[in-house]
Amino acid sequence: MRIRKFIDIQREVELDLSPDDIAVILDGSESSERAVLRGLNDFATFIKGISDDRVKNMSVTQKKAIHKFLFDQSVRFAPKIDRV
Numbered sequence: 001m002r003i004r005k006f007i008d009i010q011r012e013v014e015l016d017l018s019p020d021d022i023a024v025i026l027d028g029s030e031s032s033e034r035a036v037l038r039g040l041n042d043f044a045t046f047i048k049g050i051s052d053d054r055v056k057n058m059s060v061t062q063k064k065a066i067h068k069f070l071f072d073q074s075v076r077f078a079p080k081i082d083r084v
Helices: 019-027 032-048 052-056 060-077
Strands: 002-006 012-016
Touching: 019 032
Parallel strands: none
Antiparallel strands: 002 012
16 A cells, blocks of 8 residues: 655655554554544445456456455455354
């Protein structure tokens, strides 16, 4: 992930962040729940904006990798159902 941030010398810089970097930032943030939901919303907006033609033009290998990633992440968010 890449973010842009203005620093004191008034220059725009880009920083590459790993998933571990993001976890540390969110864990240390008082407003992390809002940040997480905002990030998920941004991600959903981005994914929805990818046209069907763009997806069709991806290779089978790319589609498989993306499908696996999205599926694995969806499992993490699946609500647990208590069975009696």
